[in-house]
């Protein structure tokens with residue numbers, strides 16, 4: 150077991166205190182701006198989020214209620230998240246690309262007091278919300294359109310805090326696909342958010358001078374919690390781009406000091422002819438995470454820019470666990486030692502015994518103030534993911550070397566990570582198996598030059614049925630968010646099975662390993 154050094158409890162504020170402290174101490178400092186010229190100082194952040202919180206309160210939302218936010222990445226989306234933090238409502242981020250059935254499931258599972266959707270989608274989404282039993286639906290769009298923004302404009306910027314927040318109350322419910330194929334809401338507490346951002350701001354040397362170039366979606370922990378909270382904890386600034394575009398990002402490096410990305414961002418940046426030391430000179434720190442960063446990408450980025458990418462390792466259920474050091478060796482292929490206050494250990498996947506020797510491969514387990522409070526309304530699943538002595542089983546396979554650096558070598562869980570997005574094969578298989586003409590299917594990941602892993606399906610037709618790859622992908626497109634769609638569907642006579650009759654995904658991965666590489 151390795152544990153990072155401890156952090157002082159006194160330095161860990163409640164997330165709402167960051168907003169109040171920053172307004173008090175740096176009212177005119179820029180919190181966030183966009184390339185189109187919108188800007189929020191810490192004072193306007195405080196007022197704007199208080200008005201939104203007041204608007205939510207007027208609509209009947211109160212502490213402990215869920216607020217389902219299916220909103221475009223925008224200044225308004227950031228304000229909405231912060232309004233929820235301040236009033237103690239549970240923020241439930243939802244991908245704007247979620248299919249109708251995914252949206253329906255998330256609403257039924259989280260049972261929010263209110264669902265907030267883009268103005269242009271209200272007509273299509275209202276019946277879904279209605280059927281799911283959500284009584285309130287409001288709209289929020291970029292640039293201040295929408296019913297909730299209108300209400301916020303005529304609401305007072307009153308202190309939205311209903312008294313002291315409890316560290317163990319839940320701040321956000323972030324859905325992450327479970328092994329059963331159904332998304333589970335990870336309950337992240339205020340203490341999880343506060344401790345992790347405090348640790349990261351220190352570990353990555355954030356200061357009021359920093360500008361984070363933000364290109365990540367706002368419905369995963371990486372872009373929503375790690376990025377925004379680290380900025381709030383250090384009273385620094387964000388340059389918010391609506392999405393990742395490598396040519397545009399390259400232009401904005403001269404206005405930023407920190408970049409947080411997934412490996413696909415780095416491989417795409419390497420295709421830009423203009424990526425060189427001059428273009429990246431203003432940036433002091435490049436961070437990568439959410440998926441394994443190939444060693445070649447790490448080395449090539451250094452060769453082209455002179456910057457050593459800092460790789461870290463996290464999960465929806467735990468926020469960030471480990472990080473290569475700011476000072477000290479950043480080892481390619483390693484995710485670094487545990488962050489301060491966080492314990493990581495390796496256990497034997499067979500018997501669960503803790504491995505104390507370095508470099509032994511096993512299951513990685515985590516313990517610390519970053520570990521979530523459990524899955525929403527699913528104590529059975531929660532209990533199954535914790536050991537008897539309270540450690541969280543990550544489902545990742547790894548080793549810890551002699552210097553205390555963690556190396557992730559694979560996954561015990563059946564998961565494909567495509568462009569930093571998790572795809573649980575079971576969820577896609579269930580949809581494939583429901584298609585007419587499909588007898589059975591297996592979904593797996595194989596190396597992909599852009600997405601790291603490409604979601605791939607092998608399907609067996611029912612006797613006499615003929616299946617078309619395009620028709621299958623199109624049919625799935627109506628049922629699943631598009632990043633989950635298989636990039637290829639292979640029609641096969643049978644699936645490889647072991648003596649017990651279990652489908653051998655390793656054989657499929659091996660057989661089709663070069664599918665996207667030619």
Ligand code: MLC
Pocket residue numbers: 364365366369370371372392393411413414438439440462463464465567568569570571600630631632633
């Ligand atoms: C988009 N597409 C993807 C995809 N993203 N396909 C596979 N995998 C993905 N990740 C598809 C779209 O459906 C579309 O297909 C086509 O690619 C182009 O869509 P796009 O919107 O233009 O894509 P693009 O902007 O290029 O997005 C790629 C990306 C994005 C890599 C920039 O996926 C991204 O921002 N990923 C980051 C995800 C992230 O934040 N992960 C953190 C999880 S938290 P079609 O057919 O519709 O044209 C976590 C914990 C931790 O893991 O440690 O951080």
Ligand code: AMP
Pocket residue numbers: 325437438439440441442460461462463464465466484543544545557560566570571
């Ligand atoms: P998510 O469930 O979306 O939060 O994804 C978490 C998973 O992403 C982890 O369990 C790991 O499998 C993977 N992951 C995150 N960061 C890294 C990294 N730096 N290297 C390898 N895998 C990572």
